[in-house]
Amino acid sequence: MQWKLSEEQEAYQKTFRGWLADVAPSDRVRRWLDAGDASAFESRFIADGWAGVGLTEKLGGQGGGLVELALTAEELARAAAPSASWLATVLAVTALAGHPKLVEAALAGETVSLLVPAEAVPDRAPSLSVDAEGMVTGTAARVLAGDIATRFVVPVGAGGVRELRLVEAAAPGVSRTARRLLDRSRSVADVTLHQVPSVRLDVDAVDVLWQASAMAAVLVAADSLGATERVLDLAVEYSKQRHQFGFPIGSFQAVKHAAAAILVSVEAARSVVYFAAASVDGGAPQALLHAAAVKAQVTADGVRGADSALTIHGAIGYTWEHDLHLFFKRAKLDERLFGAPVVWNERIAEGLALI
Amino acid sequence: MDLSDDPDEAQFRHDVRTWLHNSLPKLPWPEPADLGAKAPFWRQWQRMLFDAGYAGLTWPKEYGGQGLDERMRAIFTEECDHAGAPERLNTIGEDFAGPTIAHFGTEAQKARYLRPILTGEEIWCQLFSEPDSGSDLASLRTKATKADGGWRIQGQKIWTSRAQLAAHAILLARTGGGERHKGITYFLLPMDSDGVTVRPLAHMLGEAEFNEVFLDEVFVSDDAVVGEVDGGWKVAMATLAFERVAIATGRVNTTKAIEDIIADIRTRKSADGSPLGADPHVRQKVADLWGRALVHRTISQRVISGAESDELPGPVTSIGKLYFCPLVEELADFRLSLEPLGGQFALDDERAEAQRWLRLANQSRGTAIAGGSTFIQRNIVAERILGMPRS
Ligand SMILES: Cc1cc2nc3c(=O)[nH]c(=O)nc-3n(C[C@H](O)[C@H](O)[C@H](O)COP(=O)(O)OP(=O)(O)OC[C@H]3O[C@@H](n4cnc5c(N)ncnc54)[C@H](O)[C@@H]3O)c2cc1C
Numbered sequence: 220m221q222w223k224l225s226e227e228q229e230a231y232q233k234t235f236r237g238w239l240a241d242v243a244p245s246d247r248v249r250r251w252l253d254a255g256d257a258s259a260f261e262s263r264f265i266a267d268g269w270a271g272v273g274l275t276e277k278l279g280g281q282g283g284g285l286v287e288l289a290l291t292a293e294e295l296a297r298a299a300a301p302s303a304s305w306l307a308t309v310l311a312v313t314a315l316a317g318h319p320k321l322v323e324a325a326l327a328g329e330t331v332s333l334l335v336p337a338e339a340v341p342d343r344a345p346s347l348s349v350d351a352e353g354m355v356t357g358t359a360a361r362v363l364a365g366d367i368a369t370r371f372v373v374p375v376g377a378g379g380v381r382e383l384r385l386v387e388a389a390a391p392g393v394s395r396t397a398r399r400l401l402d403r404s405r406s407v408a409d410v411t412l413h414q415v416p417s418v419r420l421d422v423d424a425v426d427v428l429w430q431a432s433a434m435a436a437v438l439v440a441a442d443s444l445g446a447t448e449r450v451l452d453l454a455v456e457y458s459k460q461r462h463q464f465g466f467p468i469g470s471f472q473a474v475k476h477a478a479a480a481i482l483v484s485v486e487a488a489r490s491v492v493y494f495a496a497a498s499v500d501g502g503a504p505q506a507l508l509h510a511a512a513v514k515a516q517v518t519a520d521g522v523r524g525a526d527s528a529l530t531i532h533g534a535i536g537y538t539w540e541h542d543l544h545l546f547f548k549r550a551k552l553d554e555r556l557f558g559a560p561v562v563w564n565e566r567i568a569e570g571l572a573l574i
Numbered sequence: 575m576d577l578s579d580d581p582d583e584a585q586f587r588h589d590v591r592t593w594l595h596n597s598l599p600k601l602p603w604p605e606p607a608d609l610g611a612k613a614p615f616w617r618q619w620q621r622m623l624f625d626a627g628y629a630g631l632t633w634p635k636e637y638g639g640q641g642l643d644e645r646m647r648a649i650f651t652e653e654c655d656h657a658g659a660p661e662r663l664n665t666i667g668e669d670f671a672g673p674t675i676a677h678f679g680t681e682a683q684k685a686r687y688l689r690p691i692l693t694g695e696e697i698w699c700q701l702f703s704e705p706d707s708g709s710d711l712a713s714l715r716t717k718a719t720k721a722d723g724g725w726r727i728q729g730q731k732i733w734t735s736r737a738q739l740a741a742h743a744i745l746l747a748r749t750g751g752g753e754r755h756k757g758i759t760y761f762l763l764p765m766d767s768d769g770v771t772v773r774p775l776a777h778m779l780g781e782a783e784f785n786e787v788f789l790d791e792v793f794v795s796d797d798a799v800v801g802e803v804d805g806g807w808k809v810a811m812a813t814l815a816f817e818r819v820a821i822a823t824g825r826v827n828t829t830k831a832i833e834d835i836i837a838d839i840r841t842r843k844s845a846d847g848s849p850l851g852a853d854p855h856v857r858q859k860v861a862d863l864w865g866r867a868l869v870h871r872t873i874s875q876r877v878i879s880g881a882e883s884d885e886l887p888g889p890v891t892s893i894g895k896l897y898f899c900p901l902v903e904e905l906a907d908f909r910l911s912l913e914p915l916g917g918q919f920a921l922d923d924e925r926a927e928a929q930r931w932l933r934l935a936n937q938s939r940g941t942a943i944a945g946g947s948t949f950i951q952r953n954i955v956a957e958r959i960l961g962m963p964r965s
Contacts, residue, residue, distance in 0.1 A: 400918060409925070462706075
């Protein structure tokens with residue numbers, strides 16, 4: 220066993236980071252966030268060919284797997300770049316296997332999203348109901364990218380008879396209300412379906428939802444890692460510039476220790492996020508537990524790191540003008556997105572057969 | 575240790591409770607959330623307090639106060655919290671500028687400034703911090719130059735909470751008597767003076783609660799000095815100690831906060847339909863926070879009982895602040911964690927239900943920085959209480 224990114228993966232990370240620095244510097248990101256419209260970024264992201272990275276060629280992607288997706292998530296977070304559309308699509312798109320046109324459309328910007336509440340672990344989220352004519356009815360609150368999705372993959376039924384159905388967001392009977400998140404780089408909407416026509420997707424629903432859950436855990440943890448890297452960079456950089464009592468604040472032991480503790484979290488996260496990504500991709504027996512541990516540990520550390528970086532900044536970090544809050548809010552949302560640490564820890568406890 | 579109210583205290587508590595019960599409904603509820611809209615609401619309330627004899631409980635009678643001791647004030651605050659009284663908007667006036675003026679001010683200053691704080695007519699702000707002087711307050715550079723009959727002030731202040739509402743400020747400026755804390759003078763400044771410019775700064779949630787304040791050749795007269803010229807540091811330290819007393823004892827009633835959380839939990843269910851209060855994780859967390867709120871209450875009582883009225887609060891107030899800030903953060907964070915997505919919705923999201931806790935979660939992080947950050951408080955405790963060597 221070897222813990223190391225491949226040369227291609229390292230090259231990808233570097234290129235994508237460079238691209239983000241170029242296309243999404245923080246002043247531009249702020250403009251998109253202020254306008255509440257990420258489409259300029261999203262279309263550029265697609266036009267420059269990033270949307271298919273990490274999705275198999277069989278599915279219609281460019282190859283690679285969850286490690287590449289994790290790298291993407293991490294870098295997007297480091298830039299506080301809008302990512303609801305991307306994340307929703309990579310989690311839902313495997314349900315479209317067998318519909319190459321729809322996959323192609325999804326990767327070309329027609330966002331597809333699982334119709335589950337963004338705080339839920341997808342495979343434990345409540346289902347909607349479907350009648351004999353395939354009309355779907357029900358509500359899912361706070362659906363990731365629910366405001367911008369073109370299509371929804373809707374879990375219906377229960378237990379062994381669960382299935383996934385595809386719904387057009389523009390169909391009659393679909394109503395959605397966008398919610399306003401503190402972290403404006405992601406979006407959710409409350410979505411209600413009333414007698415909406417749907418098509419059955421010919422995939423194993425249980426398997427797709429399991430996969431989406433494991434991927435969500437890893438990718439949100441990778442996002443939290445990216446956000447934590449940035450709060451640490453900002454804090455360290457600031458601690459060298461800012462002087463009090465005649466010294467850079469970074470020379471005070473309390474400040475150093477706080478920064479060092481964040482670095483421990485960052486490196487811990489980096490170690491385990493890619494590991495879990497490879498574990499899920501490789502179908503390791505404990506893959507879901509690995510994903511669960513990553514989600515619980517990394518996102519919890521992420522909020523602690525963000526708080527600590529705020530402490531290091533003092534009042535300047537508490538302002539809207541400073542960029543810190545972009546990453547602070549990102550880390551806060553990551554902790555809760557697709558299952559809070561307590562939920563994922565419970566999942567681990569289940570898997571460990573304690574009773 | 576006497577834990578029960580004595581007869582006077584019990585009577586006072588009863589009177590306060592009755593009065594609150596009859597008076598609160600007279601306000602034009604709901605209390606506005608926005609700072610600007612909140613001011614008139616709060617003013618009406620403060621005037622009611624004043625007229626009923628509940629403003630300035632511990633302040634001297636001759637300046638509009640009630641001359642009662644700190645225990646009565648604690649009882650009053652407790653009852654206000656329980657009854658859901660409006661947020662206090664003039665904490666800087668009531669909790670730090672007022673006591674400082676009462677302690678160090680001239681007779682004329684006391685006569686002029688104290689009463690309008692109590693009636694709610696005049697809100698105060700604190701012009702201490704500067705862009706380059708936060709934790710290291712003694713390095714401040716705003717300069718006051720002697721002029722005919724007074725001083726001309728030049729400089730910039732920052733992070734000034736509620737300056738946009740304030741009639742007056744407590745201000746520190748350098749008057750030249752020496753390096754660092756030796757050459758600082760404490761002034762009282764009318765905020766409508768020529769040359770004062772206030773520029774709002776939004777905090778992380780997007781609301782402008784603090785400000786930058788630019789001072790360009792601002793004139794204040796000689797009678798605006800509190801204490802001695804060049805002797806302002808001592809006065810400023812007293813103000814900061816009063817600030818910490820207020821933060822440690824009363825800014826947020828943690829007992830009330832945990833009680834509110836418990837009441838919410840009683841009405842809620844887990845995803846599987848069982849009562850939320852049956853969830854072992856929730857039970858542990860509530861129990862832990864309840865215990866810590868109890869500890870906080872006893873720390874406050876100790877600070878209050880120990881406060882001899884003419885003695886300045888000591889470094890023990892740092893301990894109160896260090897205990898209090900993380901507790902309030904955790905209370906607010908835990909309550910938010912019961913909301914979908916942890917209640918991470920913008921203040922203008924119409925379907926969000928826990929905005930009060932979101933504000934508190936945010937404010938508590940600000941409070942941990944303001945009035946001497948956590949690291950600075952720990953330095954104070956280590957050096958001044960434990961006598962450890964200075965670094
Ligand atoms: C919400 C809010 C409201 C405020 N309201 C007011 C107000 O009304 N009026 C006013 O005058 N000011 C106000 N302030 C300013 C407040 O007093 C300062 O923010 C505080 O003193 C810290 O200063 P700073 O922000 O410049 O941080 P800095 O002093 O730059 O500190 C940055 C970091 O370095 C650390 N540090 C600094 N020195 C040391 C040391 N010697 N040892 C170890 N660590 C150290 C700090 O702990 C902090 O983590 C407010 C601040 C906030 C956040």
